[in-house]
Amino acid sequence: MSNSTASRAFANLNGNYELKGSAGRQQKAVTVDGVTLNGPLSDNRDGERFLEDAFQIIMNEAVKKGTDVTEKVCDWKEPGKLREIMDLELRETGENHERLLQRCHDVAKYSVKTSHPRFFNQLFAGLDHHSLAGRFLTEALNSSQYTYEVAPVFVLMEEVVLSTLRSLIGWDSGDGIFCPGGSISNLYAMNLARYRAFPEVKQRGLWAVPRLAVFTSKECHYSVGKSASVLGVGLQNVHPVKVDERGVMIPEDLDEQIEKARSQGSVPFLVSATSGTTILGAFDPLDKIADVCEKHKLWFHVDAAWGGSALLSKKHKHLLKGIDRADSVAWNPHKMLMAGLQSSAFLMKDSSGLLKQCHSANATYLFQQDKFYDMSYDTGDKSIQCGRKVDCLKLWLMWKATGTLGLEQRVDRAFAYTRYLVEEMKKRGGFQLVVEPQFVNLCFWYVPPSLRGEEGSEGYQEKLSKVAPTIKERMVKKGSMMVGYQPHQDKVNFFRLVVISPQITRADLDFFLDEIESLGRDL
Numbered sequence: 001m002s003n004s005t006a007s008r009a010f011a012n013l014n015g016n017y018e019l020k021g022s023a024g025r026q027q028k029a030v031t032v033d034g035v036t037l038n039g040p041l042s043d044n045r046d047g048e049r050f051l052e053d054a055f056q057i058i059m060n061e062a063v064k065k066g067t068d069v070t071e072k073v074c075d076w077k078e079p080g081k082l083r084e085i086m087d088l089e090l091r092e093t094g095e096n097h098e099r100l101l102q103r104c105h106d107v108a109k110y111s112v113k114t115s116h117p118r119f120f121n122q123l124f125a126g127l128d129h130h131s132l133a134g135r136f137l138t139e140a141l142n143s144s145q146y147t148y149e150v151a152p153v154f155v156l157m158e159e160v161v162l163s164t165l166r167s168l169i170g171w172d173s174g175d176g177i178f179c180p181g182g183s184i185s186n187l188y189a190m191n192l193a194r195y196r197a198f199p200e201v202k203q204r205g206l207w208a209v210p211r212l213a214v215f216t217s218k219e220c221h222y223s224v225g226k227s228a229s230v231l232g233v234g235l236q237n238v239h240p241v242k243v244d245e246r247g248v249m250i251p252e253d254l255d256e257q258i259e260k261a262r263s264q265g266s267v268p269f270l271v272s273a274t275s276g277t278t279i280l281g282a283f284d285p286l287d288k289i290a291d292v293c294e295k296h297k298l299w300f301h302v303d304a305a306w307g308g309s310a311l312l313s314k315k316h317k318h319l320l321k322g323i324d325r326a327d328s329v330a331w332n333p334h335k336m337l338m339a340g341l342q343s344s345a346f347l348m349k350d351s352s353g354l355l356k357q358c359h360s361a362n363a364t365y366l367f368q369q370d371k372f373y374d375m376s377y378d379t380g381d382k383s384i385q386c387g388r389k390v391d392c393l394k395l396w397l398m399w400k401a402t403g404t405l406g407l408e409q410r411v412d413r414a415f416a417y418t419r420y421l422v423e424e425m426k427k428r429g430g431f432q433l434v435v436e437p438q439f440v441n442l443c444f445w446y447v448p449p450s451l452r453g454e455e456g457s458e459g460y461q462e463k464l465s466k467v468a469p470t471i472k473e474r475m476v477k478k479g480s481m482m483v484g485y486q487p488h489q490d491k492v493n494f495f496r497l498v499v500i501s502p503q504i505t506r507a508d509l510d511f512f513l514d515e516i517e518s519l520g521r522d523l
Contacts, residue, residue: 050097054104061108066115067127067503072479073119074112082110117503118481118511123278123306123335126501130401131340134394144387145178146380147366148373151390155377158392161399165331166347168311170324175355176347177382178391182305183223185330185346186272188355188384190214190227192328192348193270193299195358202358206232213266214238215257217249217284218489219277221303237266246435247282249273255292270299275320276307279488279496280434281441283307286322294325302326305344307439309336312404313411319439336414336440336500337407339395355382410502414440417499421509428513430520434494442497446471446516448523465492467523474519481515 029038065071077085086106095103113119115127143151145158162176179185194201200208212233216224218240228238239261242253258268271293273284286302293300302323308331310316311323323329327349334343348355360381367378380388399407418440425431425444430452434443446467454460468485475481485495495516499509 046097050100053097053101057101057104057108061105062111062113063115063127063129063132066108066113067117069117069508071113071116073116073482074476074479075110076477076479077110085110112482115501115503117501117505117508119501120497120499120512121482121484123498124338124341124500125498126338126503128338128340128398128402128502131338131394131398134397135340137397138390138393141390143390145390145392146378146383146386146388148377149371152377154390154392155379157396158379158390161392161396162345162347164399165333165345169326169329169347171347171349173351174347174349175351175353175382176345177355177379178388179330179344179346179383180385180389180391181342181344182221182303182330182332183226184384185305185344186221186223186301186303187227187230188346189272189299189301189328189330190224190231190233190270191384192354192358193301194231194233196299196354197267197269199357210267211265212237213258213261213268214270214272215241215254215261215268215298216272217241217243217247217274217277219243219247219249219280219282220272220274221278221305224272224303243282246438247277247280248438249284249289251285251288251292254289255295258292258296258298268296268298270301272301272303273326274307275302275304275323276310276439277441278306279441279486280443281307281437281439283319283438286320286325288322290322290325299328300326301328301330303330305330305332306335309333309407309411310439312337312408313415314408315412316415333395336411337395337398338410338500338502339398343391343395359384410500413502414500417504417509418442420506421497421499421513424509424513428517430517431513434488434491440498440500442499443494444497445494446520448520450523461492467520468493468495470523471516471520475515478519481512483512 029036031037112121114122114125119125143154145151145154148155158178162178166174166176177188179188194209194212198209214224214228214233214237216238225235225238227233229235239257241257242250244250254271261268271289273286273289275283275286290300302320304320304323307319308329310319329347330344331347332342332344333339334341362381363386366386367375367381369375371378380386402410418437421442422433422437425433430447430449432445432447434445437443445464447464448467451460451463451467465487472483472485475483483495483497485493487493497512
């Protein structure tokens with residue numbers, strides 16, 4: 001029956017009978033537990049009309065206004081006021097078409113516009129329209145990426161994308177999977193490293209392993225500690241390795257820490273290096289760390305969730321020299337490449353099937369052994385999840401549109417943005433770098449006129465610590481831009497500026513500097 005005929009049948013439901021088929025035959029309605037089953041529960045025509053109207057709102061409010069530099073980055077409201085405006089409570093009866101469209105409008109209006117050219121707050125920003133189309137299509141198809149029978153296109157597509165990412169690392173073969181975020185990729189690395197060292201842990205649990213030891217820099221992402229906690233390794237068994245003034249791991253201290261842990265009865269099994277630390281953007285010396293890992297026969301993981309995209313740049317890929325010697329890599333294309341949240345790849349050099357051996361549960365309702373096609377395409381048992389969102393399409397479609405050279409230009413431009421801002425800051429009074437940037441993380445203090453020349457005086461650090469939070473509050477409430485700040489180690493609050501959006505122009509960079517001065521001049 002065609003869609004139009006089905007809709008007509010629904011619309012002509014009358015009493016206990018409904019019109020069925022092109023011949024107009026009437027059929028007695030079937031009722032089970034008081035529920036009539038013959039007709040559809042909803043009318044596709046109404047749903048399609050709502051989608052068409054909602055897409056117009058999405059295009060106007062989220063896409064067009066969301067990238068328009070003359071619009072606000074955010075329309076700030078305090079939680080109580082926002083709750084009142086949004087009317088978030090759920091009720092027994094549904095709302096009409098017009099009210100729902102207003103809901104969509106309000107959601108867009110009061111959300112932060114992360115695609116705005118003056119959104120510098122996170123390690124993701126900007127908008128790639130082809131990737132967004134991939135995200136729309138992913139949602140419309142609503143597939144789960146675990147078997148070839150359910151997701152044939154995406155199973156093949158994911159392997160092509162993962163293989164291409166592995167080739168950029170320098171691996172001719174290997175394995176991998178898309179994960180729900182870099183934190184989960186880091187957890188996968190720890191779980192696999194433990195499984196390789198103690199495969200019996202899968203069956204016997206923690207009774208099967210001795211006290212283990214993980215090594216990572218003091219600047220690592222907090223997910224390394226979380227993974228140790230979740231997996232039962234324990235936070236106390238994550239050994240922080242010293243870093244230099246740039247936040248780069250010191251390999252000599254790593255070697256000493258491993259020897260020390262062994263002497264205390266622990267069993268080292270994993271070293272997690274970082275390529276692009278979250279705050280300072282530091283790159284650990286991978287070749288030297290790989291030497292230490294080979295010496296001690298440890299799993300070598302590189303958290304390149306942030307910095308991995310530098311591999312696409314001929315100018316800057318040297319930052320990751322030695323990454324090909326890693327056992328596993330975490331890489332988030334949703335960050336610098338702007339593939340859209342979320343696109344997080346976990347990549348492995350191993351091609352023996354270790355990923356599946358570690359995580360498989362062999363669920364018979366999904367992974368039947370007598371299927372009519374090659375079951376090697378059923379990749380779902382590599383994951384700790386069952387249902388798994390399709391995360392490859394947005395990256396694949398964006399890559400098809402821009403090509404590898406286009407992605408390289410994005411990376412190079414981000415570095416150029418950063419270099420421009422560094423030079424401009426040095427020309428202006430009040431901007432003080434925390435450290436010369438190794439990557440595209442630009443960390444700085446703004447010192448207002450009232451504090452200049454007061455460095456080292458009593459109370460200076462306390463006063464300086466209040467500058468960034470105050471400027472941040474003012475910019476957010478004004479809606480002019482957003483940039484993050486934080487204290488770090490022994491340093492008081494400073495700004496961390498990340499400039500990666502392809503929508504940004506030099507005028508936006510100049511505006512940023514001017515706005516910081518304007519908002520902080522009277523402090």
